[in-house]
Amino acid sequence: MEVYLDNSATTMVTEGVRDKVIKALYEDYGNPSSMHRLGVKAEQYIKEASQIIAGCLKVEPKEILYTSGGTEANNLALIGTAFANKRRGNHIITTRIEHPSVHQPLVYLEENGFEISFIPVDSTGKIMKDKLFDMIKENTLMVSIMYVNNEIGAVQDIAELGAELKQRKKDIIFHVDAVQAFGKYKIYPKKENIDLLSFSGHKIHGPKGVGALYVSEKVKINPTMFGGGHQRGLRSGTENVPGIAGIGQAVAEIYTNFDEKISRMYDLKQKFLQEISKLEGVTLNGIPMECTEAFELEHLKKTAPHIMNVCFSGVRSEVLLHALEDKGIYVSSGSACSSHHPTPSVTLTAIGLPKELMDSTIRFSMSEMTTMEEIDYTLEQIKPLLPMLRRYTRK
Amino acid sequence: MFKAFLIKYAEIGLKGNNRYIFENALRDRIKEALNRLGDYEVSKEQGRIFVECPESYDYDETISALQKVFGISSICPVAVIESSEWEALTKGVGDYVEAMYPDRSFTFKVEAKRADKNYYLTSPEICIEMGAYLLKRFPEMKVDVHEPSVRVTVEIRTKCYVYSIIIPGLGGMPVGCNGKAMLLLSGGIDSPVAGYMISKRGVSMTATYFHAPPYTSDRAKQKVVDLAEKISKYTGTMKLFVVNFTDIQLYIYDQCPHEELTIIMRRYMMRIAEKLAEQEGCLGLVTGESIGQVASQTMQSLAATNEVCTMPVYRPLIAFDKKDIVEIAKDIDTFETSIQPFEDCCTIFVAKHPVTKPSIKVINRSEKKLEEKIEEMIETALNTVEVITVG
Numbered sequence: 001m002e003v004y005l006d007n008s009a010t011t012m013v014t015e016g017v018r019d020k021v022i023k024a025l026y027e028d029y030g031n032p033s034s035m036h037r038l039g040v041k042a043e044q045y046i047k048e049a050s051q052i053i054a055g056c057l058k059v060e061p062k063e064i065l066y067t068s069g070g071t072e073a074n075n076l077a078l079i080g081t082a083f084a085n086k087r088r089g090n091h092i093i094t095t096r097i098e099h100p101s102v103h104q105p106l107v108y109l110e111e112n113g114f115e116i117s118f119i120p121v122d123s124t125g126k127i128m129k130d131k132l133f134d135m136i137k138e139n140t141l142m143v144s145i146m147y148v149n150n151e152i153g154a155v156q157d158i159a160e161l162g163a164e165l166k167q168r169k170k171d172i173i174f175h176v177d178a179v180q181a182f183g184k185y186k187i188y189p190k191k192e193n194i195d196l197l198s199f200s201g202h203k204i205h206g207p208k209g210v211g212a213l214y215v216s217e218k219v220k221i222n223p224t225m226f227g228g229g230h231q232r233g234l235r236s237g238t239e240n241v242p243g244i245a246g247i248g249q250a251v252a253e254i255y256t257n258f259d260e261k262i263s264r265m266y267d268l269k270q271k272f273l274q275e276i277s278k279l280e281g282v283t284l285n286g287i288p289m290e291c292t293e294a295f296e297l298e299h300l301k302k303t304a305p306h307i308m309n310v311c312f313s314g315v316r317s318e319v320l321l322h323a324l325e326d327k328g329i330y331v332s333s334g335s336a337c338s339s340h341h342p343t344p345s346v347t348l349t350a351i352g353l354p355k356e357l358m359d360s361t362i363r364f365s366m367s368e369m370t371t372m373e374e375i376d377y378t379l380e381q382i383k384p385l386l387p388m389l390r391r392y393t394r395k
Numbered sequence: 396m397f398k399a400f401l402i403k404y405a406e407i408g409l410k411g412n413n414r415y416i417f418e419n420a421l422r423d424r425i426k427e428a429l430n431r432l433g434d435y436e437v438s439k440e441q442g443r444i445f446v447e448c449p450e451s452y453d454y455d456e457t458i459s460a461l462q463k464v465f466g467i468s469s470i471c472p473v474a475v476i477e478s479s480e481w482e483a484l485t486k487g488v489g490d491y492v493e494a495m496y497p498d499r500s501f502t503f504k505v506e507a508k509r510a511d512k513n514y515y516l517t518s519p520e521i522c523i524e525m526g527a528y529l530l531k532r533f534p535e536m537k538v539d540v541h542e543p544s545v546r547v548t549v550e551i552r553t554k555c556y557v558y559s560i561i562i563p564g565l566g567g568m569p570v571g572c573n574g575k576a577m578l579l580l581s582g583g584i585d586s587p588v589a590g591y592m593i594s595k596r597g598v599s600m601t602a603t604y605f606h607a608p609p610y611t612s613d614r615a616k617q618k619v620v621d622l623a624e625k626i627s628k629y630t631g632t633m634k635l636f637v638v639n640f641t642d643i644q645l646y647i648y649d650q651c652p653h654e655e656l657t658i659i660m661r662r663y664m665m666r667i668a669e670k671l672a673e674q675e676g677c678l679g680l681v682t683g684e685s686i687g688q689v690a691s692q693t694m695q696s697l698a699a700t701n702e703v704c705t706m707p708v709y710r711p712l713i714a715f716d717k718k719d720i721v722e723i724a725k726d727i728d729t730f731e732t733s734i735q736p737f738e739d740c741c742t743i744f745v746a747k748h749p750v751t752k753p754s755i756k757v758i759n760r761s762e763k764k765l766e767e768k769i770e771e772m773i774e775t776a777l778n779t780v781e782v783i784t785v786g
Contacts, residue, residue: 318612318738319609319610320609321609322608322609322610322611322612322613323609324609325609325613326608326609392645392648392744393744394743394744394745394746394747
């Protein structure tokens with residue numbers, strides 16, 4: 001049996017997405033900037049995708065910018081906005097648990113005259129709201145907060161934060177990295193006071209190499225990519241038509257039968273957590289304090305439906321990962337993006353995870369395609385592995 | 396300008412009646428190296444090898460391929476002059492000098508060789524006449540027969556060849572003229588260098604890697620395949636045996652004192668590698684060990700590891716400092732791959748304080764505890780070995 005539980009790293013494309021991409025790649029291969037018929041046809045794909053995405057977000061199609069992925073969307077959102085508005089202020093607030101594609105552009109901005117403040121999080125990965133509001137100053141330009149944390153699945157109360165931020169300082173720009181949240185939550189930027197929203201194609205069964213940034217028409221933003229003036233001069237470069245067609249299709253599909261899919265994922269998550277927490281030496285990250293051994297759905301629903309972060313004490317996560325791989329189960333240790341570096345995980349450090357558990361953490365991440373059989377199989381395989389792996393260690 | 400290369404070899408030239416074996420091997424290795432690039436003519440000619448290039452070829456690519464063939468002492472890019480008729484020859488050589496050296500204020504000397512002994516001038520006469528011609532055509536050049544800065548060499552065969560550049564080759568001996576050896580390849584810095592060095596003496600290489608899933612990952616294995624691929628640029632096509640070592644390792648872990656784990660493990664690696672080596676017709680084992688580098692490479696540890704093999708074990712790095720090994724690893728382009736941080740099976744269970752002075756007696760006694768299952772496990776490991784061909 002093959003069980004893919006690394007959907008926060010990337011997802012499998014659907015048949016619908018595959019067909020759409022192939023058509024745009026192979027049949028309607030024109031350059032959307034060309035004057036002739038093939039160009040018009042290619043442009044049609046982009047219009048269609050923008051319509052779908054704008055419809056889901058309840059925004060205008062022209063407020064959607066396409067990028068090469070979540071990383072570029074975050075870079076553009078932060079660097080493009082910071083430089084365009086630097087006269088208004090140079091202070092930016094963010095959290096301690098952001099993805100590197102938010103953190104690193106902010107480090108760059110810090111080196112270029114901006115001041116960055118970091119909001120701490122509690123042991124479940126929730127930001128300390130009071131601290132955030134205390135940080136707001138005269139010169140605060142922007143606040144950037146991730147919707148769903150990629151490592152532990154902690155969810156921030158984005159709508160509540162958006163409202164509160166605007167109340168305290170009307171012109172604050174609110175950026176939300178929704179790479180892990182898009183397709184799992186209905187997000188309405190206008191209602192939730194979000195000015196910039198980044199998301200990616202390949203986390204929602206779309207192709208890799210494409211992402212998008214919602215930019216409220218009220219926000220002034222500079223390009224970070226210069227050239228032929230594509231996408232209203234904000235992101236030059238011939239549009240990735242197959243990618244854009246693919247992300248449009250993926251968005252349309254993921255928001256179909258949405259509530260049902262999400263509630264099914266919570267059921268799977270509940271079952272998984274109930275069972276895995278019974279095993280010896282297992283602790284969970286990102287789970288609300290109120291949760292009991294039953295993992296009541298009302299509490300569980302405060303976390304993301306698809307991410308489960310588990311510590312197996314005395315087991316090296318890399319070894320468990322490969323042992324599971326051997327059984328056809330694919331997971332990641334910590335966060336896949338940081339697995340190649342020996343540096344400890346940002347999020348796990350921020351939530352105060354003891355050092356000895358850092359190297360014993362596995363992330364299981366589901367998609368709408370995950371089934372109860374797969375979850376059962378995974379649990380069944382993990383059980384006998386733990387004592388075996390604990391027996392053979394470095395002494 | 397260069398249509399051909401003259402390849403010189405040093406050490407082979409000293410061989411006796413079996414010299415042709417070495418020459419043929421060198422010719423074949425050159426052919427193999429160049430075949431990947433295009434349609435080159437490679438032929439043996441009186442103490443050297445002559446490579447004729449196809450109509451369109453890449454000069455740098457060709458040189459770099461030739462610089463990876465063991466047995467070549469130097470490579471001379473040559474210009475071909477179609478006619479040996481004197482006027483055509485002098486003009487050809489003059490044109491060569493003019494094109495090669497825009498600034499001609501240097502000292503030079505002409506050297507001549509004639510394979511065509513019926514040519515109407517003798518070699519010294521060619522030198523003198525050609526020197527005179529060049530002096531007349533390029534008055535800024537000066538003759539210095541003792542220490543010239545440029546040596547213009549003219550060879551007269553059916554066609555004529557002129558060259559003045561000598562690019563050093565790797566030296567050593569052509570792979571295949573000295574039997575075959577089994578390299579114990581880990582993912583580290585040393586073993587690829589060891590394989591390279593032994594291969595440089597004309598030895599074909601085969602390699603064994605010990606894989607310990609799930610403790611070592613597919614990436615760690617891929618790293619070793621990549622390393623083998625890099626060495627094969629020198630050694631030619633190479634077979635890599637991947638042995639699944641997990642069960643044996645865990646068995647030793649269960650049965651033997653933990654501080655002896657590494658040394659006992661290494662002894663079993665040697666035993667298994669020797670078995671594979673015998674199967675493959677290898678005449679020796681090659682390791683990257685260097686005295687005192689780590690606990691398992693002290694004199695005592697080496698003695699303990701060595702004791703289990705009857706086949707000779709070649710350790711070309713035995714007296715090398717790490718920094719010197721690193722230098723070679725960088726030269727042969729294995730360093731960057733070697734330092735990728737994937738765990739190999741020697742480090743996964745390594746004891747905090749492994750024995751550094753193992754007594755062979757004690758180790759043998761510890762190994763007695765493995766008697767029940769070990770032979771069967773070795774058998775299984777040998778039967779399930781994966782073979783990957785690289786290069």
